[in-house]
Amino acid sequence: MTAKSAEEQKVRLDKWLWAARFYKTRSLAKEAIEGGKVHYNSQRTKPGKLVETGAKLTLRLGWQEKVVIIDGISDRRRGAPEAQTLYHETEDSVKRREDLAWQRKTMQAAQLPPARRPNKKDRRDIRRFREQQGI
Numbered sequence: 001m002t003a004k005s006a007e008e009q010k011v012r013l014d015k016w017l018w019a020a021r022f023y024k025t026r027s028l029a030k031e032a033i034e035g036g037k038v039h040y041n042s043q044r045t046k047p048g049k050l051v052e053t054g055a056k057l058t059l060r061l062g063w064q065e066k067v068v069i070i071d072g073i074s075d076r077r078r079g080a081p082e083a084q085t086l087y088h089e090t091e092d093s094v095k096r097r098e099d100l101a102w103q104r105k106t107m108q109a110a111q112l113p114p115a116r117r118p119n120k121k122d123r124r125d126i127r128r129f130r131e132q133q134g135i
Contacts (some may be wrong), residue, residue: 014029019075034046039058053074064100067093068093
């Protein structure tokens with residue numbers, strides 16, 4: 001391994017997350033890391049942390065929480081198929097995400113929308129009720 005290839009392997013965590021297409025910009029990746037939404041080997045970290053292959057990342061992205069293992073290191077953002085070769089998601093993480101998605105769908109289906117929209121009198125009654133309740 002030459003000195004140049006060793007230098008290329010030194011990539012900051014925020015830059016790697018951007019290159020792996022978890023975040024659209026490096027600043028968003030940096031904010032997520034600083035906000036505690038990214039854990040490197042089960043610990044909070046800083047955006048300047050140098051990533052290593054085999055490290056475990058826990059990412060919270062909206063409703064989802066992904067646990068990925070770093071397979072490759074890159075500081076260049078390329079197409080999605082190439083970016084997916086930089087990591088793999090653990091089987092437990094995939095199963096847990098699918099279960100939570102199913103739970104959210106069933107909860108949403110259980111809450112039926114109202115049969116009709118409120119008419120003018122109903123809206124007045126709702127407004128009056130909210131004013132009385134201080135809402």
